[in-house]
Amino acid sequence: MSILMGVDIGGTFTDLIGFDEQTGQLLHAKRPTTYFDLVQGIVDCTAASGLDMGEVSQIVHGSTIAINTVIEETGARTALITTRGTRDIYRIGRGNRPDAYDFFFHRPRPLVPRHLTFEVTGRMLANGDEWTPIDEGEIEALCETLSEQKVEAVAVCFLHSYANPAHEERVGKIIRLRLPDCYVSLSHEILRAYREYERTSTTVLNAYVGPKVSRYINELSSRMSGIGFAGHFSIMQSNGGVMAPEMAAKRPVNMMESGPVGGIIASAEIGRSLGYTNVIAFDMGGTTAKASLIRAGEVMMSEMYYIGGYASGYPVMIPVVDVVEVGTGGGSIAWIDEVGTLRVGPQSAGADPAPICYGKGGCEPTFTDAFVVLGRVGAQDFLGGDLKLDELSAIQGIQHKLADVLHIGVYQAAQAVIQIAINNMSLAVRQVSVEKGYDPREFALVASGGAGPLSALAVARELHIPTVIIPRFPAHFSAIGMLLTDEKHDFVRTYYGALEDVDFEQLVKVHDDMLEEVRAVVRSESMTTTTIVYQTCLDVRYVGQEFTLSVPVSDEQLRQARIQEIHDAFDNIHQQRFGHQAPHEPVEMVNIRLTAIGVRNKPKFQLERNEDCLPHVSYRKVFFEDAEKPIDCPVYERDSLPPNYVLAGPALVQEYASTTVLYQGDTCTVSQTGELVISVGGGQDA
Template identity: 35%
Template sequence: MVQSSPRYRLGIDVGGTFTDMLLLDETTGDLKSAKIPSTRPPEDAILAGIERFRDHDGVDPSAIGYFSHGTTLAVNTLLERNGAEVGLITTRGFRDILELRRLRLPKANDLLVPRPVPLVPRRHVAEVGGRLDAEGHETAPLDCEEIVAAARDLAAAGISTIAVAFLHAYRDDRHERQAKAWIAEALPDLYVCTSAETWPQQREYERTLISVINAYIGGRMLNYFATLARRAAELGIAARLFSTKSNGGIMSVEAAASRPVDTLLSGPASGVIGAAFIGRQIGDDHIVTLDMGGTSVDMAVIDGEVPYSNENTVGDFPVVLPAVDVSAIGAGGGSIAWIDQEGILKVGPESAGAVPGPASYGRGGTRATVTDAYVVLGICPPSGLLGGEMPIYPDKAAAAVGAIADRLGVSLREAADAILQVATANIYAGLVPQLARRGAEAADFSLLAYGAAGPTHIFMLAREIDVRRVIVPPAPGLLCALGCLVADLRADFVRSLWESASTLADERLRELYAALEAEALAWLENEKVEVSDVRVLRSVDVCYEGQSFEVNVLLADGPLDVATVVESFHAQYARIYGYADRKAPARLLEARVQIVGVTKRPELAARPEPARRGAPPPSSRRAVYEQGAAAEAQIFQRADLRPGDSFAGPAIVEQYDTTVYVPAGFTVSVDAWSNLIGERAS
C-alpha cells in the first residue's frame, strides 16, 4: 500500500557514475537510500529513483515536501567541452580578451605548457562601439543597429547563446542591460547573459570568462531544469525543486536556470556541508574531510566553519565565484598504477574512470588501479559491490596487478600492497600542506571519510598522520546527497572598490554595503522559502598598496568605518603571515556580502547508546594482506552493527555503498547515530 504521509525530504547527488538519493522521514528520522546508475539525460535517473522509492518503499511522490539536488551536468559540460556555440559581444579594442587571459604560467617551471583553447573562438567575438570610463561615466553611446547587427551575424554563424561583456560594466551595467534588451527584442530565441548580472567584479578577463561560461552551459542547464520540473510534477511531486551551489547553499531551480554558473562546483561543496552536519551532530567542529571517489580525492579542512575560497579552477579556467574550499588530487579508486622511466611505481593522476573502469569491474579495463589492489589484497568483497549488484572479477584484478608485479620483480600481493602505500603517500602529501596553510595541527582534527573509496582507505591514512580519530558516517557513499538535504539558502554578492583606504570615505563604504545587503535581502525574498533565521555576512578583500594578492577580512556586525576595516586587515594579515606593517597604506578591493537563509534542520534518528557490549559476532572472516603481512580480518555487516558495539582491527565492514577497512592498531565503536568512530588502540 502506498503511503501518503508523513512528509519526506529528498536529497540527490547526480554524479558521473551513480545518482545517489537519500529520503528522510521527517517524523521518525529514518533514512532510505538508493544508488541509481546515472543517465543521459540526468533527470531519467532521478525519476527512476523516485519511482523506486514509490514502488519498493511505498512512498507516494506527493508526500515529498522538500526536494534538493546537485548535479555534475554543468561542470561536465565545461570539462568535456560539449556546451553551446557561444558568441561574445565586447567593447571595441578588446576582441582578444579570451586569448590574452592572464599571462601567468600554470606551471612555473614549464615553459612549454600548451595554451588553453578559449570557449569562444576569435571569429565568434564581435566588437562594438560605446564606452564607459573607470568611474562608470559614459564617454561614447551604444548604437542599437550595431548591436543588433553583431548579434544577427553571430546567429547566422550558428551561435545559439551570446555573452555580453563591456569594459567597466562592474561600475555601471546600463550599457550591458541595454544591449541585452535590444538583442532579446530582435532575436528572442537567443540565450543572452551579461557579465554584470553574472558577477560584477573588477578583473576584465575573469568577469568576461564567467559570463562566457554561464552562456556556454546556460542553454543545456535551462532545458534540464525545465524538463526536470515538468517531469517531477507529472510524477506527483508538488514540492519546489532546489539546486545546490558551489558555495554550499541551495537556490531554486528557477534561479539556477538564470545563473547556472553558480552550480559548477556544487558536488564537492555538498559533501563538505554533509560532513559539517555530521560533525555538529556529534559535537565535533574540527574535521578534515576525505572524499575519495573513482577519479580523485577531495579534501577540506573544517576549522569551526566551512572554508570558502574565491580562487578556484575548473579545467583550464579560473572561476572567481565564491565556493567551498576543496582541494583535489588524482588519487581515487580508479587511479591507474604505472612505472616511470626510472622504474619507480606511481599511482595516478590518470584514472580508468567509469568506463572501462578498474580491471576487476570486467568492463574491458586492463591496467591496474587502486581498486584492483583492494581486490587482490582481500579488502574488497569477492562477492561484488553494491550488495552484490555489481560483480567483481578477482582474476582480472590479479592479471592487471600481476603486470606491475612482473616489472617490479615482486610477488602479486607485494605489488598490490605497494600500490596502496603509494596512493596513501599521495593523499598524505596533498593533505599536510592544506593543514599547514591554515596553521592547523593534525592532532586537533578528526578525519571524516566519504565517497565510495574513502572509508576503504581512511584508516591507512590515519596510520600515517596523528589525527584525533576517524569518523565513518552511516552512508558515506551518499554523504553528498545528505549535504543537499541539510544545506541552507545561500547567495553571494560583490562590488569592486579598488580604492586606497586613505581616500575612501566612511559614508561611501556604508552606502556600498547597504546596497549589497538590500540586493541580498531581495534575492532571499524572491526565493519565497520559509527560513528559521537570516544571517548577513560582510567581508572585504584588502591588500597593501602594490601587492598582487589580497586577504579576505570578515567584518563585524554594526556600523562600518574605514579605520576599523584597516585594523581588522592588519590583524588578519598578522595571523596568517606572522607580521603586519601597520604603517603601510592599505587598499580595499572587493566588498562582499553573503546572505544565509537558515532552513529547518532535519533530525536524524539517534538511538540510545548502551554500555559497551564488546565485539559483535562477525558474519565471516577473510584473509587479507597489507603492509607486508598476512592477517585474518573479521567481516561485519554494517546493517548488523548497533550503538555500543565495538571491535578491533584487522576488520572489514561491508555495506551497500562502500567497504570499510580497519587495519590492526585501531579500535572502532558505534555511536548513537550509527557512525563508526575509530581510534588508535592503546
Template identity: 40%
Template sequence: MAARVGADIGGTFTDVAAVDADGRLHIGKRLTTHGAEGDGVLAALADTDTDLSGSEAILAHGTTLVINALLERKGARVGLVVTEGFGDVIEGGRSSRPEIFNLTYRRDPVIVPPELRFEVAERVHASGEIAVQPSQDEIDGLADKLLAAGVEAVAVAFLNSYVEPANERLVADRLRTRLPGITVTVSSDISRQWREAERFTTAAANAYVAPVADRYIERLLNGLQSDGFTGEFVVLDSNGGALALDAARRFPVKVVESGPVAGVIGARELAEQFGIENMVTFDMGGTTAKSCLIEGGRYASTELYWINGYERGFALQVRSVDVTEVGAGGGSIAWCDESGTMRVGPKSAGSQPGPACYGGGGTEPTVTDANLYCGRLDPQNFVGSLQLDMGAAEAAIGRLADQTGMDPHRVALGIIKLANLSMAAAVRRQTLERGRDPREFTMVAIGGAGPMHACEVALECGIGQVLIPVHAGHFSAIGMLGVNLRLERSEILSTRLPDLDSTSLREAVGRIADELEKELFFGSDGSLRAGELRVEWALALRYVGQSQTLLVRLPGKADGSVPQNVAELLRAEFEHEYRRRYGHIDELSDIEAVELEVTVERVLPRPTIVESDVSGGPRSEIDSYFDLDSGPVTSQVIARGSLAVGDTFTGPVVIYEQGATSVIPPGARGVVLDGGSMLIDLRDIAAT
C-alpha cells in the same frame, strides 16, 4: 513534515538520500548513467520509494554536469561581445606563465575562438560615468553577425560594467529581442568584481554551459513531475548554499563545484554536532578524491575557481568552497609508464566498464581491484546487489604484476600506497600549505571509498583521529538535506581601513542585502517564499600596494550588523590570518578594503531524521594485507548495523554498510558515537 531529498551525481555512482514525512531516511545508489545522468537520479530515487507529492517537498541536487561540459569542451557555440579593443582579453588573461622556462608551454584553448568575438564601441570610465553608449544600429548589426555565425548563446562583457552595467544591459536587452531562443549572459549579473579577464571568461563560460544545463534540468524536472513531484527543486551552488531553479538556469556556472560541496556541508554539521573545532574532509569516490578545511564552523572558500588547474586552465570568478581535488578514486587505473614505473590515475574506469571486479567488462587494474585482492573489501557486501568478482580482480592485478615482475600482492599494495600518497598531498595542501598543523585536525571520511583509505591517508599526514559518519557512501546526498538557499554579491569599495566608516558600511550591507532578499524570497511568478533570513558580510583586505587580498569576516551573529569599531576589529582579524598564512605582518603599511561581499541565506526547513532499525549480519573473518613486507593478518568483518553506541573495537577490522566499507588498520582503536558515527584513534599507531 514534507519530504526532503538530496541527489548527488558522481563519476561512478549516483546517490539519493530521502527523508520521508515520518523522518525516516531512505537511500538509493545506482551506477551513473553517463549521457543521461538524470535517468540515474530517477532510478536511485525510485529505490527509496519516497512520496514526493505535496508542494512543500524539497529536492536538492548536486551535479558534475557543468564541470564536465567545461573540461570536455561539450558546451554550446558562444558569441562573446566585448568592449572595442578588448577582444583578446580572454586569450591573454593576466599574461601569467606558470612554466616560464618551458618553451613548448601552452594553455588550453579558450572556449570562444577569435572568429566568435565581437567588439562594440562603448566605454564606461572607472568612476562609473558613461562616456560612449552603443548605438541601436550597431547592436542590430551585431545581432545579424551573431545570427550568421550560428551561435547558440551570447555573453556580453564590457570593461567597467562592474561599476556601471547600463551599457551591458542595453546591448543584452536588444539582443534578446532580436535573437529569441538564444541565451544571453550579462557579466555584471554574475560578478561585480574587477579584473576583466576573469569576469569576461566567467560570462563566456556561463553562456557556454547554459543551454546544456537548461536541457538537463528540463529533462530531469519533467521526469520528477511525471512521478508526482510538485515541490521546490534547488541546485547546489559552489559557495555551499543552493540556488532556486530559475537562478540555476540563469547562472549554471555557479554550480560548477556543486557535487563535492555537499559533503563539506554535511561535514560542517558533524563538526557542530560533536563539538569539533578543526576538521579536514576526505571525500573519495570512484573517480576523484577531494579535501576541504573546516575551522570554527566555516569551510575555506575562494573567489576564483580554476577549470583544469592553474597551470593549463582558466579561472572563473565565482565564490566556491575551496576544495582540493586529485585524480585518485576507487576506479583509478594502475598502469606503467615508459620507464616501467607504476602509476595510479588520473584515468578512471568510471561506471562503464568500471573496475574489473564489477564484472562490467573492465580489464585494467584499479584501486578497488587492489582493495578487494588485499582482503579489504567483502565481495558479498559491497553496493546493493552488486557482488564483486575476485577472479577478475586477480587477473587484472596479475597482468600488471607480470609487467612489473613483482609479486601480485606487492603490486596491489603498491597501488593502494600510491593512491594514498596522492590523496595525502591534497590534504596537505589544505593544511600545511595554509599554515595549519594537521595534528590539530580531525579527518572526516566520506564517499564510497573514503572510509576505506582514510586511516592510512590520515597517518601519512600526521592526523590522529578519523571520524566516519553513518552512510558515508551517501554522505554528499545526505549533506544536501540540510542546505539553504544562498545568494552573494560583491561591490568594489577601495578605501583604506582607517577611513572605513561604520555607518556607510552598514548602509551598503543593508542595500545589497535588500536586493538579494527580494531574489530569494520572491519566486519568478511573484509568489512569496517562506524561510528565516540570514545576512553575513565580509571585506577583501590587503596591504596597500599588493594585488591579492584576504577575505576577512568578523565573528558574530548572522544578522548583517556592523559594529562601531569595525576598522579596529577588521585589522586584528586580518593581521591574525596574514601572520598565520605568511609568517609575518607589515606593521608599517596601511591596510585597504578593496571589496565588500554580502551573503544572504533563506533557511529551508531542516528534516529531523529518525534512526532506522538497521540489523547487522553475522561476523566473519578475512585475510587482509596492510604492509608491503609482511604477510596477511586476520581481520574481523563486521556489519555496521550490528554496532551499538558505545561499542569499541581494535583493528584490523573491515566494517561494511550499504555504499561504503571502512578499513581499520592494525592497532587503531574505534568507538561508536551517538548517531552511529565511528571515531577512530590513530595516535598509538602514529607514535610507533
C-alpha cells in the same frame, strides 16, 4: 508531504538519500551514473529507494554536469562581445607562469575562438560615467552575424560594467529580442567586481555551460513531476548554499562544484556534533578524491578557483568552498608509463566500462580491483550483495597488466597500487592543511564517499592525523549534506580606495542598493524559510598587495565608519592566515560583499539501535602489510554495532556501499549517533 530528498550525481554513481521528518527514517539508494541520460540515474535511484514521490516535500540536487561540460569541452557554440580595444583580454589572460621549468606548460585554451569575439562601440569609465555611448545599430547588425555563425550562447563583458552596467543591460535587451533562442550571459548579472580577465572568463563559462545546464534542469523538473513530485526543488551551489532552478539556469557557473560541497557541509555538522571543530573533510568517490579544511567550525572559502588547476585552468571568480581535488578515485586506472613507473590515475574507468571486477567490460586494473584482490572489499558483499564482483578477473587483470610487467607478485602489485593512490590523496589533504599553515595533527579527518573509508586510515597515518570519523552512510554523504545546507546568495561590488579615505556615506548607499538587489532575489526565489541572515564583508589588503582578505563587518561598523575597528580586524585575520601583521601600514579596500543566508531547519538524524544487541561478525582472508601472507580478518556488519561498542584493528567494518579498513593499532568506538570514531595507531604502516 514530509520526506526530504538529496540527490548527488557523481562520476561513477548517482546517490539518493531520503529523510522522513515524521518517523526519522533514512532511505537510500545508489545506482550507476547514466552518462547518456543523467536524469535516468536519478529516476533509477528513486525507484530503487521505494520512495513515494508524492510524499517528497523537497529535493536538493547536486551535479557535476556544469564542470564536466567544461572539462569535456562539450558546451555551446559561444560568442563574446567586448568593449572596442579589449578583444584579446580573454585570450591573453595573465602573464604569470606558475612553473617556469615545465616544458609542457600551456595556457588555457579559450572556450571562445577569436573569430567569435566581437568588439563594439561604447565605453564606461571606472567611476561609472559614460565616455562613449552604445551604437544600437551596430548591435543589431551584430545580431545578424551571430545568427549566421549559428551561435548558441553569447557572453557580454564590457569594460568597467561592474561600476555601471547600463551598456550591458541595453545590449542584452537587444540580443534577447533579436535572438530569442540564444542564451545570453551578462557579466554584471554574474558578478560586479574588477579584474577584467577573470570577470570575462567567468561570464564566458556561464554562457558556455548555460544551454546544456538549462536543458538538464528543465528536463529534470519535468521528469520528477512526471513521477509524482510536487514539492520544492533546489540546486546545490559551489558556495555551500542552495538556489532555485530558475537561478541555476541563469547562473549555472554557481553550480560548478555543487556535488562535493554537500559532503563538506555535512562534515562540518558531524564534526561539531561530536565535539570536533577542526575538521578535514576527505571525500573519495569513483573518479576523484577531494579534501577541504574546516576550522573552528567554519568551512574555508575562496573567492576564486580554477577549473583544470591553477597552472592552466579557467579562472572562476565566485565564492566557492575551498576544495582541493586529485584524480584518484575508486575507478582510477593503474598503469605503467613509458619508463616503467607504476602510476594510478588520473584516468578513470568511471561507471562505463567500470573496474574489471564489475564485469561490465572494463579491462584496465583500478584502485577498486586492487582492494578486491587483497580481500579488503568483499566480492560477494558489494552494495549489500546487489552487485557481485568478479574477483578472479580482477586478479587476472592486475597479474597481466601490472605484476608480470613489474616482475612482482599479484598481491604485491595490488598493494603497490593502493600505496601510490594513498600518496596521491595525502597530497590533497596536505594542500588544504600544511601548505596553508595548518597542522593536520590538530584536526580530525571525516572520510566519506564510497572509497573514502577504505583509504582514510592510511591517509591519516601518512599525515599523523590522530582521529578519523566515518559518518553514517558515507557513500551517500554528499547527498546527506545537501539536506543540511541553507539557502544562500552572494553579491559583490568593487569599491576601491584607501580605507582611511573611503566615503562611508557613499559606501552605505552602495550597501543598501545591494541589499535591495538581494531582497529582490529572495522574493523571486520564494525561499523556503522566513529567517534571513545578512552578512557584510569588505575585501581589504595592505597597500602594495595584490590579493585581499575578506573582513566581516557589522551594520554599526559600516554606518558609523568605524575605520580603526575594521583595520584591527583585518590585521588579526592577516595574522591568523599568514602568521604576521603590519598594524601601522596603510590598508585599502577593494570590494564590498553581501551574503544572504536563508536558515533552514536541519533534519535530526537519530540512531535507533539496542545497546544490548550482539555485533554480527564473520571472517575472511585479507592481505594487510604482508602481501605474501593474508590473515583471518574479522568483518563486522556496521548496522549490527551498538552505540559505545569498541573494536580494534586489524578489522573491516562493512556496510551497504562502503567498507572501513582498520589497521593494527587502530581503535574504533561507535558514537551514540552511529558514527565510527577511530583513534589512529602509529605502529604499523598501511
